[in-house]
């Protein structure tokens with residue numbers, strides 16, 4: 113059963129296939145607005161305490177894949193210890209067997225040597241490729257790739273190499289893309305199809321996204337999820353900024369959602385974005401004239417946008433709501449949009465706004481905390 117492979121060399125395959133299937137993460141904001149493809153690449157940069165680790169771990173728990181490879185790269189040891197304990201107890205939502213059975217952890221915490229940290233992501237990607245070659249869908253999660261880059265910087269400076277931007281070696285970008293390129297859907301030599309998806313967190317110092325690591329990742333990523341410090345301060349988690357984030361897989365995957373979940377998936381998406389955008393435009397006006405000073409249609413729109421933010425886009429990782437299937441996601445968004453459409457009609461028919469807003473029914477009434485379960 114022993115298999116040797118040099119971790120710096122990508123394992124071979126017959127051919128690469130372009131990603132066509134979505135990776136279901138169970139996070140509404142991702143699955144609905146910024147989908148990740150199986151075999152795709154997602155990065156989420158976020159400042160201190162914006163929920164990177166929790167998001168990585170949530171995806172590790174709920175993603176619809178066969179194998180999860182998680183690299184704790186230069187982060188806190190206690191987080192990894194908690195993860196091992198938790199994963200031993202939890203069940204995989206897709207197969208109902210223990211989560212740990214499908215999970216491989218590569219642990220390289222902040223107190224471990226930098227050379228090992230630099231190598232850790234390669235060890236992980238090689239393990240992931242090994243399973244991909246068996247025709248499995250594999251996800252590689254790394255928290256965080258910035259710590260890897262820092263290790264590379266340290267090694268490079270002790271080798272007295274010429275430093276580039278912010279002291280990182282000049283080959284940072286090419287190294288990083290060489291690593292990220294190992295993701296993808298492939299036809300293996302045995303004729304099966306396997307995929308390797310990468311979800312990488314980036315911790316830019318001071319939340320400054322213009323720094324070299326974030327910029328290098330941006331060039332190669334398909335899904336970009338910007339974690340917003342101001343949302344995290346408001347306790348809106350996952351703190352994914354809906355204006356700055358994007359998914360380049362959206363067009364390829366929309367057919368899949370329309371066919372397998374709901375034909376109105378895309379129209380609902382457009383409507384949801386529209387409402388959030390209008391809210392942003394109105395916010396300044398409301399700050400000046402107050403909520404009473406705006407038209408009833410606008411008040412209704414603001415109310416709907418708030419519901420979208422609080423009931424749909426935010427998802428508490430410690431409650432039953434931590435995982436949302438595509439069907440649940442669609443029915444949640446449909447509930448809010450249907451309410452909005454009906455309320456608009458009622459408003460036109462002369463029903464007072466105060467009466468309409470009283471009628472609202474929260475979609476997610478279940479806020480029971482199951483912390484530690």
Ligand SMILES: Nc1ncnc2c1ncn2[C@@H]1O[C@H](COP(=O)(O)OP(=O)(O)OP(=O)(O)O)[C@@H](O)[C@H]1O
Nearest residue numbers: 159160161162163164165166349350427428429430
């Ligand atoms: N989905 C969520 N539901 C509820 N709380 C959350 C969620 N995501 C993050 N939090 C809260 O935010 C805190 C910080 O999250 P986390 O440790 O994941 O941040 P981080 O970005 O990894 O921080 P660091 O930069 O220190 O590594 C958590 O302890 C938790 O209280």
Ligand SMILES: [Mg+2]
Nearest residue numbers: 164165166187
């Ligand atoms: Mg963290």
